[in-house]
Amino acid sequence: MNKIYSSAILLSLFIFSCKKETPPSPKPLEISVTSVLQQDVKLESEYTGQTFGQSDIQINPRVDGIIESMNFKEGSFVKKGQVLYTIDPLPYKAKLNEAQGVAAESQARLSKTKSDLDMITPLAKMNAVSQRELVSAKAAYNASLAQIKASDASVQNAKIELGYCQILAPISGLIGISKVRVGDYVRPGAMSILNTISDLGDVRVRFTISEQEFLRLFREFSKPNSALKGSGATVTIKLSDGSTYLETGKVSFADRQIDPSTGAITFEATFPNPDKLLRPGQYVKVALLTDIRKEAIVIPQRAVIEVQGIYQVYVVGNDNKVQMQIVKPGPAVKNGYIIEEGLKPGDKIAMGGTSLLKNGSVITPKIVQWQLGDPETVAAK
Numbered sequence: 001m002n003k004i005y006s007s008a009i010l011l012s013l014f015i016f017s018c019k020k021e022t023p024p025s026p027k028p029l030e031i032s033v034t035s036v037l038q039q040d041v042k043l044e045s046e047y048t049g050q051t052f053g054q055s056d057i058q059i060n061p062r063v064d065g066i067i068e069s070m071n072f073k074e075g076s077f078v079k080k081g082q083v084l085y086t087i088d089p090l091p092y093k094a095k096l097n098e099a100q101g102v103a104a105e106s107q108a109r110l111s112k113t114k115s116d117l118d119m120i121t122p123l124a125k126m127n128a129v130s131q132r133e134l135v136s137a138k139a140a141y142n143a144s145l146a147q148i149k150a151s152d153a154s155v156q157n158a159k160i161e162l163g164y165c166q167i168l169a170p171i172s173g174l175i176g177i178s179k180v181r182v183g184d185y186v187r188p189g190a191m192s193i194l195n196t197i198s199d200l201g202d203v204r205v206r207f208t209i210s211e212q213e214f215l216r217l218f219r220e221f222s223k224p225n226s227a228l229k230g231s232g233a234t235v236t237i238k239l240s241d242g243s244t245y246l247e248t249g250k251v252s253f254a255d256r257q258i259d260p261s262t263g264a265i266t267f268e269a270t271f272p273n274p275d276k277l278l279r280p281g282q283y284v285k286v287a288l289l290t291d292i293r294k295e296a297i298v299i300p301q302r303a304v305i306e307v308q309g310i311y312q313v314y315v316v317g318n319d320n321k322v323q324m325q326i327v328k329p330g331p332a333v334k335n336g337y338i339i340e341e342g343l344k345p346g347d348k349i350a351m352g353g354t355s356l357l358k359n360g361s362v363i364t365p366k367i368v369q370w371q372l373g374d375p376e377t378v379a380a381k
Helices: 002-021 090-125 131-163 211-222
Strands: 029-035 037-059 065-070 083-087 166-168 173-175 195-210 234-238 249-254 264-272 283-300 305-307 310-316 322-333 336-341 348-350 363-369
Touching: 037 173, 037 322, 090 131, 195 211, 195 283, 211 264, 211 283, 283 322
Parallel strands: 029 363
Antiparallel strands: 029 348, 037 195, 037 283, 065 083, 083 166, 173 195, 195 264, 234 249, 234 283, 249 264, 283 336, 305 310, 310 322, 310 348, 322 336
């Protein structure tokens, strides 16, 4: 009897100890949950562009000679008509003096030949001199007239060349670093560039798009009811540090042809540049509005799980249980995806962010408000 009683006590103690060691049920994971949105979405395509001044004028010498002075500060703004460089004028002054001397001789010769002609003409009428002498006098006078024109042209050309010894700014704008210094010898020619002046009032940005994209955009803009009409010509740019330039630009023209070597066409957009932040030669990212999706389904990118080309999201049911749902994503835009198949407006989806979430898991939803382009989600109140 005592043995039976002792065994019963041991059995009860064993059962009690087993019950005591049973772990408690885990608490459901707290997961951020947001609603699927339906809204109009503007899609922008991004291209690489380069900036140019409104006018980029190269400064070239028009006469040869030694640079005598530089009359500007490199990297500063210069005014139209300002003297930038002077070339040693002495050879051209001598040339002008010589031409003026020849012109004076020609004028004296003209006076003599005219006097001879005036004297011979009445004598020829009286047959006091031969007709040959009259013809010779007229020829000498006409030659003197021609010589006057030639000498005057030489004087004018010498004055022009002397004027070219002062190189003036053709436009107002920002001048760059000089490619020559005082004492350098320069000569005319397309390859002889002294400097460049850029008008930065407006800045041009050139970028290229593919022939296929051009054809699609052209057809879209040609539709009578196109959503892009009135908006597709507006462009924005991002600078090299990732910041967005505050001023918006407009497409000003497209090239006349497709470049056969690249299969692309060049576009140009013009941007205001009031603060002179944009300078020629910068590389920028050009964002051009190329499509508008009406009533698109939009979800956060972080909610999408991609495995071997298959895109999935966790859909949260009314019982807070998550189910894996395969979706077909469209274009990515800002921090979201346009979903073409697999979700409907109002569906609740898990934001992800943890590997503990499994298909069929029960969660504690933390409702957050998400908007396309928001840097962060905001907890719903």
